[in-house]
Amino acid sequence: MSSIVIGILAVAIGLLFCLRGVVAMxxxxxxxxxxxxxxxxxGIVSALSGDGFLSTALGWIVGILVAVLFSVLAYLYYAVAVTLAMASIGFAVGAAIMAAFGVTWNWVIITVGVVVGIVLAVAAVSMNLPxxxxxxxxALGGATATVGGLMLLTSTIELEDFTRSTVTSTIGHDxxxxxIYLVLVIAGIVAQTRVLGRESQLQQQW
Known part of the structure; x- marks a missing residue:
């Protein structure tokens, strides 16, 4: 059940971010x-308790509370919004690149994802980004989330698989x-570029 919920959310929010991320930033x-x-x-609850991802009431409660906190902060403050977006996109893209090269899902993927996320987050707050x-x-981050959601909905992977090497092997064989990822990325870039506002800087667009 958790896989279906997360899958639907990942597809819906991934498509929104991929196709309209900067339009209604x-x-x-x-x-x-x-x-x-x-x-x-x-994820924090799961890591601390050893229970499955979103398999307990506590996991849902903490997840929802953190979701509300992040959402409010991202809406109210530009620096938080861009830092959060860049860090999460950087992690997703970095991890996806490692998966594309067939790297086993372990500390290497996590480390690369975190490093790419930090680099993008620092760049976001220190420069007036276009x-x-x-x-x-x-488009990259949204496509990653969408494909991940589709894989969950089609039972290609399960939530528990995200801690195992089976994720990269599954993607590698299919x-x-x-x-699908490439099509989404191209469609996202084209769709957003066509309706991009006059403001060329990220903060002005926000």
Whole structure:
């Protein structure tokens, strides 16, 4: 049941971020922040308790509370919004790149994801980033979330698999997931670029 819920959320929010991330940045990043918060809060409970991801009431409660916190902060404060978006996108993209190279799901993938996330987050708060950067990164991150959600909904993977090497082996044997990912990335960049506002800087767009 948890896999279905997370799968639906991942597909819906992933598509929103992929296709409309920069167009309605303030709202979309707040929604993205809620999704990230839910997974982070539930993940912390799972790691500390040893229970399955979102398999207990406590996991849901903490996940929802962190989701609300992240969502509100992302909506109200530009620095938080962009830092949260860049860090989470960086982690997703970094981890996806490692998976694409067939790296086993272990500390290497986590480390690369965290490093890429930190680099993007620091760049986001220290430079006046162009809006087109969020278009590209939003398309990448949104496509990653969407494909992950589709894999959960089709039972290609389960939530428990995200701590095992089976994730990378599953993706490696099914080339069409890469094709879907590529199509989503291209569609996202095209869709957002076509309706991008006049403001060229990310903060002005926000």
């Amino acid at each position: 303030r709202i979309v990043i707040a929604v993205w922040g809620a999704f990230v918060g839910l997974n982070l809060g539930a 809006a087109i950067l969020l278009v590209v990164l939003g 080339w069409w997931w890469y094709a």
